[in-house]
Amino acid sequence: MIPSAFEYHRPGDLASAIGLLTDHGDEARVIAGGHSLIPMMKLRMAAVGHLVDLQAVAELKGITVEGGRVTIGAMVTQAELIGHEGLARAVPLLREAALQIADPQVRYVGTVGGNVANGDPGNDMPGLMQCLGASFTLVGPGGTREVAARGFYHGLYATERADDEILTRITLPVAAGxxxxxxxxxxxxxxxxxxxxxxxxxxxxxxxxxxxxxxxxxxxxxxxxxxxxxxxxxxxxxxxxxxxxxxxxxxxxxxxxxxxxxxxxxxxxxxxxxxxxxxxxxxx
Ligand SMILES: Cc1cc2nc3c(=O)[nH]c(=O)nc-3n(C[C@H](O)[C@H](O)[C@H](O)COP(=O)(O)OP(=O)(O)OC[C@H]3O[C@@H](n4cnc5c(N)ncnc54)[C@H](O)[C@@H]3O)c2cc1C
Known part of the structure; x- marks a missing residue:
């Protein structure tokens, strides 16, 4: 099927992306890899008037492993996560699980942020992040807040994230054992x-x-x-x-x-x- 008509936006920074969500309210939705959202739009299970593409927002990229903590930008793809040697040493469980998500084509485009923000119980990263004791950084017009992965999921496609907030990064401890x-x-x-x-x-x-x-x-x-x-x-x-x-x-x-x-x-x-x-x- 073909999705209903929408307006496409490609902001260059986080503040502009949040501004678009604020301006368009319920009508707007961010898109990361699109591998969950686009099928939903095609099936007409999601109607989105304004699609806010996060691909050009540099603040949402990158992986760091420092001082016993790992930070993963929301727009890091599953393939980038799998390919990061420092991350594989610090939290080998992440690579092991990511290799079991979908297939290489999906993993080259699907993002870690999209996987955890989606609220689909079939996604593999949410349970994984709960196991690892991760926390999610949410940024919106009201500022920044940290939410534990263990308290983020309320129900089917219902999460702690407000409609005008963007999940910017995931933080977790290095996992020994x-x-x-x-x-x-x-x-x-x-x-x-x-x-x-x-x-x-x-x-x-x-x-x-x-x-x-x-x-x-x-x-x-x-x-x-x-x-x-x-x-x-x-x-x-x-x-x-x-x-x-x-x-x-x-x-x-x-x-x-x-x-x-x-x-x-x-x-x-x-x-x-x-x-x-x-x-x-x-x-x-
Ligand atoms: C054939 C196929 C098989 C798959 N198999 C699996 C599987 O086995 N396991 C698995 O876990 N997944 C699977 N997936 C899903 C895939 O991993 C998705 O890519 C992922 O769930 C969503 O990531 P995305 O970047 O594509 O997000 P998108 O589709 O772009 O977005 C998903 C949702 O999250 C929201 N969102 C995205 N990023 C953010 C953000 N930074 N802040 C706030 N909201 C955000 C969007 O608005 C949307 O509602 C499969 C997908 C396909 C097509």
Missing amino acids: GYAYEKQKRKIGDYATAAAAVLLTKSGGKVASASIATTNLSDVPVWSEAAAAALVGSDCGAAAVKAAVAAMLGDIDPQKDNRGPIEFKRHVAGVILGRAIARAWARA
């Missing part, structure tokens, strides 16, 4: 039927800390504190993994759709989390 992103999908390039991100640290043969989040198993990404708590202090053996899976299953709320019925998704979620924990533990 074992990690894994496991994703089950129907075919290469597909969104997850279920996916799980796990970060673990080990001390004296026991789990010293853990963080666990899931993708596409609820209308929001789910950071499961209970699942992580079931592992901490354990030897990460079968009983602890079983307890973590049970706790995660108590936190998710998958719905029946073309990826399968609820019971199938819950089963897959358990298998995927078990695999992710085993791989993270082996790397810790």
Whole structure:
């Protein structure tokens, strides 16, 4: 299908982009890579009168790894993220997960900011950012604020971001320890039927800390504190993994759709989390 008519804007800096959002209110929407928004417009699921393209806004680009913190500009593409060696050393979980997003064509254009701002539970980066303890910087006419990824998602396509705010960057700590992103999908390039991100640290043969989040198993990404708590202090053996899976299953709320019925998704979620924990533990 062809999208309905819109006016195209290409601001050269952040202030101009925010000015356009303020001027056009509900009618305006930013576009980053367009790989989620354009299909929605073509399907007429999104009607946008004014499209504000962020490609020329230099402030939204670049990756820095400094003093134990990582900063990723919202307009960094998945391909740029995968190709950044410093980032892969600092937070290897990010590269592992990004390589499982869509296909190279999508990853060359789709951005990290678009992935986390979109509010689609099928996107892989939101759960990942919750697992990593990331925060998002939002800039709007009222100023700048930081929002934790764990508090950003309210529902299907509903986030903490106001319509006139732009997500400018993502900040997260360097992630030491074992990690894994496991994703089950129907075919290469597909969104997850279920996916799980796990970060673990080990001390004296026991789990010293853990963080666990899931993708596409609820209308929001789910950071499961209970699942992580079931592992901490354990030897990460079968009983602890079983307890973590049970706790995660108590936190998710998958719905029946073309990826399968609820019971199938819950089963897959358990298998995927078990695999992710085993791989993270082996790397810790
Ligand atoms: C065939 C195909 C397969 C895919 N498979 C996967 C997959 O397996 N996993 C996955 O995670 N994704 C997948 N995607 C989605 C892809 O990763 C998208 O590129 C991504 O979700 C959105 O990034 P974008 O830069 O394209 O954002 P856009 O489509 O430009 O924008 C998405 C939404 O976010 C808003 N937005 C964008 N940037 C900002 C910003 N800086 N501040 C505020 N709002 C912003 C836009 O207004 C829009 O509402 C797939 C896409 C396709 C086409």
